[in-house]
Structures are given as C-alpha cells and as structure tokens.
Amino acid sequence: MKDNKKYDVITFGRSSIDLYSQNIGSPFEEIKGFDAFVGGSPLNIAVGCARLGLKSALLTGVGRDKVGDFILNFLKKENVETEYVATVDGARSSAVVLGIEPPNRFPLVYYRDNCADSQISIADVFRADISQFRCFELSGTALNMEPSRSAAFLAGEQAYNADVPVVLDLDFRADQWHDLLAYGVTIRSFLPYVKVAIGTEEEILAAVLKDPAMVTIKDQQISAPEIAGDIDEAIQTILNSGVEALVVKRGEKGSSIFLKDGQVIDVPGFPVDVLNVLGAGDAFAAGFIYGYLKGWDWAKCCRMGNACGGFVVTQPGCANFNPHLETIEKFIEEKGGF
Template sequence: MADSSQPFDLITIGRTGVDLSPLPSGVPLGDVQKFGKFPGGSAAGVSVAAARLGRSAAVITHAVDASFAIRAARILWITGTGLGEEPSRSATLAALKARGKAGTTVLHLDRKPALAHDTARKDPEDARQCHAEALRHATVAVGDLDACETVTGIGEARACADALLAAGVELAVVKQGTKGVLAVHRDGTTAEVPPVPIEAVNGLGADDAFGGALCHGLLSGWELERIIRYADAAGALVASRPADSSTMPTPEEVEGLLNGAPS
C-alpha cells in the first residue's frame, strides 16, 4: 500500500471474489477430492499482480467518494464487466469522468459470457454503446480478440486494434491466444509478440497477471515490445501454476522466464 499522502501507482475498480481450484491440478473434475480456496476477481487480481512487481496498488469494489484518489493514481484500471449492469455501470462511468484522462486509464475488455450480467449476451448493441462511451475516457484498451470483437464488431486483430484507437484510446492491446499478442499505439508503434511456450495448468489469473505486468511496464516507461513481452510472460507463469492471485510472479521470476531460466 502507498503512504496515504502519496498517490497510488495503480487503482483498480471492479470485482473481487474467491476462486476454487481443484487439488491436485491435472485431475479430471469427477475425480477431484478437494479444492483450494484462493482470492480472486479481476480487479483484485490485477492489483495483486502489480503489487508483486513492486507497485503500490489499491482496489475499489463499491461506490465511494474516491474521486481525488482516482484522479491522482498514476494508472486507473476498470473492467468491462463493471459496465454490465447497474449500479456498477453508472459508478464506473462516473469514475472515468472524474478521472478526466489524467494519467493512464486502462479499460479491460473482459467479457464473461457465463456471468448473468454479461451485457453483450443480453443486448449486444447496448454493450457496444456503453463501451464506446467508456473508450472515450480511456487511454488504453486491452482484451482478448473475442471481447474486442464484441466491442468493435471486427474479428481481425489489426483492424480491431485500429477501431479501438479510432474510438479514443492511445494504445490497443489485442490478445490472440495461440497467435500471441498484438499491440498498436496511436503514434504508429506496433508490437507483435508470440506466446510464451508453457504447459497450462490453470487459466484463472493469467489475464490478471498480464494486466498487472502491463501496468508495471507502462509505469516503467519501457518501449512497447518490452512491455508486451513482459506482460505475456507474467500471464504464462500464472497459467502454469495451480492457483492464481496467490502465485502472481515476482520481477525475478518474469525476467527468468524471459531469459530462459526454469520457472
């Protein structure tokens, strides 16, 4: 946590929760005898990931008068699921307006079709309009290709990234699974990073590790390709581990994977 007189490096707004993971990993669900309980939720996971990398981070999970902290934070991270229904939609949009594009504002396009409040499942046009409003206030958009297509209506990665830039952001990051990650900046800088080869154990938390590491790289002022490679490696590390937020990687672990050391 940061000193109360200092702005946070990162504030996330969104959900927290508890993830139940089968123990041991790699066992068919029908044969699982017990589950491990781990802190979860996208907003919480991104904050934990950034904190593990040495950043001061905080999470806002319900409507509070935090406009000063939101404006002062070096990065504000919001989630697409927060736009799903009221009252979180109004609270999220109010936070974006209070932010006023101060610093870096990241919109995570984290569509969750299995959740009851997935707006795109209920009303795709409403989802597009709501995200369009949010994108006008954001400086970075990040999400997998499916979520980005839901927002833009475009299924090809580069065209989708261009559409996100046209919607108002300065940096668009499109994750393409086995095809790697594409990042395009408004200044014309582009990074295309192949996936890190790992044996996936648990998909929970990989997106959050990517997000926390993305924020760390942006705060560090690195060039775009280094940021995306670092974030991709952080996500891969968590995907190779049985838990999520409790196994977010340290800087040494990320650098070790990038340099070929065992994880």
Template sequence: MLQDALATGNFLVVGRVGMDFFPDPPGTRTRDATVMRVGMGGSAANTAAGLVKLGCKAALVTAVSDDAVGWYCEGQLDHYGVDRSYVKRVRGEYRTSLAVYETRIEEHQSVIYRNNAADFQMDAADIDAIDFTAYGAVITAGTVFAAEPSRSAAFRAFDKAKEAGLPILFDIDYRPYSWPSAAEAEEVLTRAGAMADVIVGNDEEFGFMAGHIDRGLAKARALAETSAQMVIYKMGPKGAITFADGTETRTGIYPVEAVKPTGAGDSFMAGLLASLSKGRPLKEAVLRGSACASVVVAKPGCSPAMPDTDELEAFLATHPGPTAAQEG
C-alpha cells in the same frame, strides 16, 4: 504524458475481488474433488496483486459482503499488500463472488457464482470519496460496467480521472454471464472504450465491440487512431498486436505447459503496466506481460500464481521464447 503517469507506479484499480476454489491436486475434475484449495480471485484484485508483486503500488475500489467470504478477501488484499482503504462492506443478500474452476485444460470447467454480487454495490459516493490526485493512473475491467450502481460508479471514476489528468487503462474483459444482454454489453463497453487511453483485449472481445470477430482488428486499429494512446490486440497463441504512436508492433508468446486458462489477462495487464512504470520500451513491456501470463497459466490459482519480480526474471532467463509474431 502517459509514460510520466505510469512512472509513478501507483495505480487505482476499480473492480471486483472474489474467492476462488480449485480442486487439488491439479488435474482433478471438480466432480471428483475431495480437497479444494482456496485463493483470491477477481480480475481487478488479481491485477492489483500482480502489480504489487512486481514492485508497484495499488489500491482497490470495490465492495464485499460483510461475512466470512468478504473478510477473507480483505485479509488476502492485506496479504498481497493491496491498499483496501476503498473496499466497502455491504450487508443483506449481496454476496462476494465465488469461482470454482479446474486446474486442467482438457474439458476445463469454470463455474462462477455472481447472483446479487456485492461488488456491483459500489456507487458514485464511493468514488467521490477518493482523492484521484494521489494516483498515477486508473485501471478497470469490463465486468465493473455490467450492472448498476457499479456501472455509474465506474463511469464516475472515468470522469474523475479525466478531471485529475490521469490516464484510464481499460481491460475489456467481457464476461457474458455478468450482463443482462449482449446488446447492452456492446453499447456500454464501446462507451467505456471511447473514454480510455489504454485498451487491452483479445480478438473476440474487440470483435464483440465491433459486431463481429472478423472486424475486431479494424476496431482496435480505429480506437488507436481516434481516441486511445495505446491499444493491445491479443490473439492467444498467435501473440499480440500493439497500436501506439502510429505504429503496429507484433509480438509472440512464451509457450508453456498450461494447467488452466484463467488469470492470464490479469497477469498480462500487471506485467505490462509494471514494466512500463519502470521505463522499459513498449515492445519489451508487452513481452514481459506475455511472460507473466504464461507463468500464471502454468500454476494453480490466480492471485497466488502472479509472479513477483524475481520469479519473472528467472522465467525470462530460463524459458525459451518469445515465439515469432504471427499474422492475425
């Protein structure tokens, strides 16, 4: 059962790690910056760091460039307690991803450097070296499917997870800049979604998979009825709809004064899964994931902003919310 697998609190996370730059102090435009702060980023690495901060175990499967930026990422994974036994170094012209983003909401700018991305060099042999029975569940995000050989490696991880009886947890995480075309992304992400046991995405991402945003909710519902055990349809400030066990549960959010839009989805996933691993009811777990997302958007950085258990409990104890669930 899904709950039994999650109760192990031990996750294998497949995806990218990167270096983030953001101007200091918060509110500074990149074009005006004289001081930049640095932190670990990358959706998979953020989720892994968030899980560990919340008392779980996480190992990351990826590739980094064999240079100072890649070594930085390795050091940061160590800092956050993420197992990097399956992080491979690659040489040549491949580079670890770099993100430059502003800690500001108005006219926010994110500039992502993904040419010759090192993480796309993860291959099937890297997956075959892993003992999947050592973990309780496999997590991946959509970006890992955007190019070869990473795409084939990710699907190999899905196959190995199924062979080992592990649930597959999939964050759609559609990033247009990573894909050769929207048509290819729709086809590949739909294939990945059909294999997943838990699917998390926002209204735009489900709409993209369905061919139009107006059909996104129906797509999420259909996945829950046909292949997935749980589907979470996020609607930004309107909250989320969770489809599981034939029911639809609507939840609100915890409003905060956001300083950036980045990192929310990664933190939501970490908070959700950590809460489920502790045996919390599904609705409560979704709300705790929403609280984690609110904590992260209210602070600079992505991995550095992920709350630990004490920070999450303090936020829940002192912050008003959640808001009432709204119609999609």
C-alpha cells in the same frame, strides 16, 4: 512518468473467493475437492502489480461476511491498499467455482447474485480520489450493472480530467450481461476515457458485436467464448474511439500492439507447459502496467506482460500465484530475455 503521487495504480471491479478444483484433469462432475484462493480480474491485477513492487490499491466491494474477511486478509498480506474496499451491508462477497482440465478446457461458474462488488458507488469513487494515482485500471465487468456502472464512469471521468492514464481490461464475461449487445454499447461509451485497452481477439469482437448468435460458449468456459466477426474491423473501431493503444493478447503467440497512428508491433510470448489459463490475462495486465509506469516502450511492456502471463499459466490459480519481480526477471532471463 511523474511519480509524485500517493500510489502507483488503483484497479476497479470484481473481487471474489475462487474455489479451484484439486483434481486437475478430472471432469467438473468428478471433482472431489477445491482449494480456496482469491480472484476477480481487478484483484488479480492489483496483487500482480504489488508483487512486482508497485504501490497498488483496489476499489471494490465485499460483504460483511467471512468470505469478505478472507479476501481482505489476503490483500493486506500482499500489501494491496484496502482503504477503498467497501464493506456493503445486505450484499454478499462474490464466489467462483473453477475446473482445471488442461490443455484447453477450464469451465467455471460465477456466484454473483446480489454481489457486493457490483455495489461500488459514486460515493466510494469520490472517497478514493482517482487523482492521487499514476494509473487507473478498470475491468469491463464493472460496467455491467448499477451502481458500479455509474461509479466506473465517474472514475473514468476523474482520471481523464486529472491526466491519469486509464487502462481498460475488456474483461468480457457473457453471463454477466442482461443482453450481450449491451456489453459493446457500454464499453464503447467508456472508451473515450481510455488511454490503453487490453483484450483477447474474442473480447475485441464482443466490443463491436451486432448479433448475439455470433457468440458460442462451450463447456461453460465463460472466460473463453468463441465469437465470429471481422477482427481487423473490430480493432479499427476501437482505435477510432481515441485510445492511444490497443493491446491484443494472443496466448502462446504472445501479444500485439495496435497504435492509433497505424503502427502494429508483434511481441513474442514465452514457451511454457500450460496447466491453467485462468488468470493469465490478469497477470499480463499487471506486467504490462508495471512496464508502462516504468516508462518502457510498448514492446518491452508487452514482453513483461507475456512473461507474467506465461508464468501464471504454469500455476494452479490466479492472484495467489502471481510472480514477484525477482522471480519474473529470472524467468525472462532463462527464456531469452526481453
């Protein structure tokens, strides 16, 4: 890919302070204390890309508050460009409270009423000038309400017209939508701008959902719903929208790439002991984008994504624990290479 751009990647959407349980394994009701990290899928991806050596920026919003200062301070230390982070008067920076009960229970609570990152505006997008980036990444929750929805569509349009590849993280968070069916309607409307879509099987099913009763959320695991449906049909629906590739994250099984020409590539994951799955998908996206911008083939891009995701599930948080390039290269080498 051409590298005559000012930056490598800009990510768009959520940013938050994440309060992770210090009492790993304890039920949420028994938590005694929390560690303060940062989070939000686009923020995690921007940090992950920066740690791998890409020039990354974040398009989001924070409140004029100390939580916003906390988020900005972290981003600056991580060399993520904050020029396009809007400080929104009258809104609050987001927060998330998370439990850690490995191997398969990770409840979380969002605090996003009047959140600043949903106030990203059309003016903010014009100010960012998407054409100066080699890649534009959008996380699906940015589409859940105005004004960030319109701003996201404008950014997608700008990227498409400037031949900047758009990577969409499907990022389904059921409790962030006024109607579960609205998620699919909105995502499908955005797909014509998208070159690569990334999601779990559940997120892919949510993108074509026809009945809210098909969604089940247990133990307040908002990031890991159970969704009924025909996954093959759902995958084909997304491919029919015109995306070049649909990447399916399969956890410990690795990932699969479905291409518009009908080709399917299965890429194995890395065996690890799981501590916390929250943030692993964002680490995957960062690793994938790194490989994509390096011009790697699909399988190698996903193998890099699998490695980054596999590394982060062994850690107690998200962005704060994304691997640096030398760390993940060693991880890959020790576990069999690409």
